[in-house]
Structure formats: structure tokens, C-alpha cells
Amino acid sequence: MAGPSHTIVAIAKKDLKPGDHIFAWRVIRAYSHHGIYVGDGQVIHFTTPQEALDEIAKEYPDSLIVDENPKSKPCERCGYIVGGSPGIGVMKTCIEHFAKTYHLYQYNVSWLEVLLRPRGTCCPYKSKPLEDAVKTAYAKLKTGFGKYNLLTNNCEHFATFCRTGRKFSGQVLPWRLPDLYKPEMVPIEELEKLAAGDNI
Ligand SMILES: [Zn+2]
Numbered sequence: 001m002a003g004p005s006h007t008i009v010a011i012a013k014k015d016l017k018p019g020d021h022i023f024a025w026r027v028i029r030a031y032s033h034h035g036i037y038v039g040d041g042q043v044i045h046f047t048t049p050q051e052a053l054d055e056i057a058k059e060y061p062d063s064l065i066v067d068e069n070p071k072s073k074p075c076e077r078c079g080y081i082v083g084g085s086p087g088i089g090v091m092k093t094c095i096e097h098f099a100k101t102y103h104l105y106q107y108n109v110s111w112l113e114v115l116l117r118p119r120g121t122c123c124p125y126k127s128k129p130l131e132d133a134v135k136t137a138y139a140k141l142k143t144g145f146g147k148y149n150l151l152t153n154n155c156e157h158f159a160t161f162c163r164t165g166r167k168f169s170g171q172v173l174p175w176r177l178p179d180l181y182k183p184e185m186v187p188i189e190e191l192e193k194l195a196a197g198d199n200i
Pocket residue numbers: 075076077078079080093094097
């Protein structure tokens with residue numbers, strides 16, 4: 001399922017800058033979780049409710065939803081409770097609860113390249129300055145990001161919205177597009193609509 005030529009390299013916590021958009025694979029290369037790193041080891045992300053995870057598990061019955069082992073006590077730093085998360089919606093948690101391995105999401109990638117790379121790893125739009133992403137993520141932490149929907153309002157929509165002011169999710173785009181080998185053949189308008197979800 002991975003793109004033919006593009007390698008996704010993990011980034012270390014020490015190399016992250018506030019405003020960076022990171023993602024982690026939750027199901028073997030089929031579904032990725034996204035968030036905005038806001039500094040101090042913390043990530044703001046739009047969490048996936050259990051119903052949506054069940055839906056993914058149905059769609060990929062052979063894959064495993066990776067999660068940490070349940071523990072009863074909330075995290076002393078961020079309050080996160082593994083396996084019994086207190087807040088469905090936008091959360092700020094330690095990066096360790098987000099994922100053990102994570103990668104940098106890419107912006108300003110050509111549409112053709114977006115379609116060639118694994119879905120949910122890059123976006124064709126230009127990013128705003130990183131500090132704007134941090135501001136938007138904190139604003140949404142207060143107001144929320146609407147109701148979660150796998151296709152129209154997911155964690156990738158949240159992170160791309162923070163970075164660009166526009167919702168985009170590559171994960172909802174079709175895997176196969178016929179005869180797509182020239183940039184001018186990419187049906188950009190159609191794909192933009194699909195990727196924008198419910199476009200809050
Ligand atoms: Zn924590």
C-alpha cells in the first residue's frame with residue numbers, strides 16, 4: 001500500500017518544533033492518527049471515538065488496532081487515562097500516549113505526488129507559520145472540532161485545518177484512480193471536495 005518511492009522516516013521527540021503536524025500508523029499502514037505538537041512533550045489531537053475504531057477494525061479485519069495496555073491511573077502530566085479516555089474530542093496529551101513512533105506530515109506536495117504516496121501522510125496545500133497551528137490547536141482544544149466522522153471530520157482534517165485553515169484528509173481519497181500519470185489528469189476539484197469532508 002505504501003507509495004512506490006517515498007520512504008516515511010520517524011522523527012525523534014527532540015527534533016520536533018511546536019506546530020509540527022505528526023502522524024502515527026494505528027493499523028498496519030491502513031489508518032493513521034494525527035496531531036499537532038505544541039511543545040513541552042505535548043500533542044493536541046482529535047481523538048477517535050471507539051465506534052470509529054470498531055468501524056476501522058471491521059473494514060480491516062486482519063489488522064490490529066494498536067493501543068497501550070490499559071492502566072487505571074490518569075497520567076500525572078496530562079490526565080490521560082489509557083483505555084478509558086476521559087474526553088472524546090480534542091485533547092492535549094503527552095506525546096507518549098499519542099504514539100511511540102511518529103512521523104512528520106508534509107505540506108505543499110503536488111497533487112500527483114499526494115496520490116502516489118501513502119494516504120494520510122501529506123497534503124497539497126501550503127502551511128501557515130507553525131505558531132498559527134499552535135494557536136488554532138489551542139483554540140479548538142477549548143471549542144472542540146464538531147462530531148468525529150471517519151470520512152468527513154477526522155483527526156487528519158483537524159491537524160490540516162490547524163496548519164492551513166482548510167480541512168484536508170488524504171485518507172478518504174480513493175486508492176486507485178484510472179490512468180493517472182500526468183499532472184493535468186488529476187481531477188483536483190473533485191478530489192479537493194472529497195478530501196475536505198464536511199468543511200467546518
Ligand atoms: Zn500524559
